[in-house]
Amino acid sequence: MSAVFYENKVQKGTVKAVFEHLDTLVNAIDEIKRAKLGHDMIVTSPLPRHDLEHVIYKGEGPSPIRWFTLTGALFGGIMGFALQSITHLNWAMIIPAGKPLVSIPAFLVITFESTVLWGCLFTLVGLLLMCRLPANDLQVEVQDPRLSDDKFGFVLNSLKSSEAQKVMEILSKYAPLELINGNDQEKAPNVIIPLEERGFEPNETDTDMLLKVGIMTTVIVILSIIGVRSYFDNTLADQLKEQGYNYKTKAVAPSYRTVK
Amino acid sequence: MFNASAVYLALVGIAAATMGWGGYCWYYQLTHGLGAAGYQPPVFWGVYITTFVFWIGIGHAGTLISAVLFLFRSKWRTGVYRASEAMTIFGVMTAGLFPAIHVGRAWEAYWLFPYPNQRQLWQNFKSPLMWDVFAVSTYFSVSAIFFYIGLIPDIAAVRDRTRGFINKIYDGLSLGWRGTDRQWRHYMAAYGFFAAFATPLVLSVHSVVSWDFAMAQTMGWHSTLFPPYFVAGAIFSGCAMVITLLLPLSVIFKWDYGPDGKRTTHLHDKYQKQAYIGVWHFDSLAKMCLLTGGILTYAYGVEHYIGWYSDNVYEWGIFEYRLFGEYDWVFFMMFFCNCLAPLIWWKRSWRRNYGILMVVSILINVGMWFERYNIIASALAHQYDPAAWTLYTPNWVEMGIMVGSFGWFFLWFLLFVKVMPSIAIAEVKELVRPPLKSDEKGAAK
Secondary structure, eight states, rough: OOOOEEEEEOOOOOOOEEEEEEHHHHHHHHHHHTTOOOOOOEEEOSSSOOOHHHHTTTTOOOHHHHHHHHHHHHHHHHHHHHHHHHHHHHHHTTOOOOOOOSSSHHHHHHHHHHHHHHHHHHHHHHHHHHHHOOOOOGGGOOOOGGGGGTEEEEEEEEEOHHHHHHHHHHHOOOOOEOOOOOHEEEEEEEEEGGEEEEETOOOOOOOTTHHHHHHEEEHHHHHHHHHHHHHHHHHHHEEEEEEEHOOOOOSHHHHHHEOO | OOOHHHHHHHHHHHHHHHHHHHHHHHHHHHHHHHHGGGOOOTTTTTTHHHHHHHHHHHHHHHIIIIIHHHHOOOHHHHHHHHHHHHHHHHHHHHHHHHHHHHSOGGGGGGGGSSOOOOOOOOOTTTTTHHHHEEEEEEEEHHHHHHHHHHHHHHHHHHHHHHHHHHHHHHHHHHHTOOOOOHHHHHHHHHHHHHHHHHHHHHHHHHHHHHHHHHHHOOTOOTTTTHHHHHHHHHHHHHHHHHHHHHHHHHHHHHTBBBSSSSSSSSSTTTTTTTTTSHHHHHHHHHHHHHHHHHHHHHHHHHHHHHHHHOOOHHHHHHHHHHSSSSTHHHHHHHHIIIIIIGGGGSHHHHHTTTTHHHHHHHHHHHHHHHHHHHHHHHHHTOOOOGGGOOOOOOOHHHHHHHHHHHHHHHEEEHHHHSSOSSSSSHHHHHHSSOOOOHHHHHOOO
């Protein structure tokens, strides 16, 4: 079995819990928030769950992504129409059959496409900004492979020692699979833990596969091009010869390719 | 993922060899000039445009399944949408080659796009061909964004299960995704917007492609029927291609096994909805084909009726020519594959029979290629002036490039299924009831 290791490290002032059940996690978050300890909280899950969003963002409006989308769509629509109008006015040779230079029905298609394209591009930018992606500096506690499998992670940061203790008491009531207080862990050295020991079974991997496929593909493409080329040259040359043509491989255009 | 069997490598080899053959044909055309293609004046739109429209059509089902069915909260889409989206991306990538191949000087293909230049030359934005450039490039961009955004959480899951250099690649591709509450919140909002944007695109792209024809004063093309007719045809062929691609994958990877460890079949469909991709999904896809195939058959009938009812000798002439002229075999090939063959799926058990599914889905794709060939070649070969009539038949260069495009498409798809999660992991998890303590307590009582 392939071993994927991770450092189950929890920083000082941080509490990390791994939950197996969604309902216990939701109840734990609710209680932590009521105890006013959830000011710096990260909850991770392998899939989107509205239950989690409702309890974490209770009382908050929808995601501001929509403003990026609206801005992008408006920008795209205006830009698409402007591009067509300005270029047609700029280069007045484009007057097909005396129709108006700026024609709303004819310009509608590209205006629509531009609206959609820029709406999507702005939404993408908004998504990356709001999710803070690309992010290689997310704290170590959430870099736990179990959390992209079937477990839920719960990390509380910026806790004083007494607060951390209180959080530990609250969370332990909900029986998480794992509960670590960073303040306690500081005393013990970090251990690299093979995931198999935690009941986690990563898939077998063959890391040479990409290389094998890449080499195989390249060789086949090269061989097939050489093979087809030589086969074709020979057979076509013969066919043309039978018809009384002289085949010139180096000619550039078909009309000059064959010389009777 | 990752482990490559001999069968897989053989398939990659076949696809690569086919692509190599197509590549050689294109190289031949580039070096010998566009005269190497078999255009026969006045037929200057032939196999290349036929194949372009075919691949754009193939690219339709992916976004339909991923975006439109997402908005309708259709559950069967979850298992199949990732591979369908990949099919869309690769289909549009393949289609994108053909305008460049068709115009001959492929290295000047950037002239299709507006860019500031010294001569202050601009495209004619009133031309449906320009609309098509924007429609296809927008569709590709939006589909690619939608596809990649959907992949991010799953790439992150793969990252957590790999080591070394490969881990670094997936780490980069996942953008450091960790599935935090903040990330999921904005992700789901953005995903909804992407789906909402992609939905009208599904309808608009092939409508715009159809205007390439319908805006022209050519008999057999100049019809308001074309947009719905083309959109229905595109979804029809796209869904058939999804079946063609996913059925073998489902069998090879045992995605159609239920929790009892048995394959879900027509006779054993107790767990059909719990299999990743099984009879339930193929049954639903076949129903989509039945619906869109019905619309298509109706459209064939209506366009012939309009041609007859118009009392225009030129208009009706082209439809008569399609039925009884040199291209009659193309028409009847199209009619058999698109209108008659799918009717077998009205019987439930035949919609769930893997052999029948595979054969009919391939027939549909053959038929849809012939449909575009029927529209393009016959109409151009018999225009207004009988003195200009001709009989267009593709030559080996065109056919080689067309066949090579299948190699190119399948090569991308084969590489995709090996290096990326071809089933949406996070979304499949959503279908399963989450682990709840209350359930365990209830069961204990």
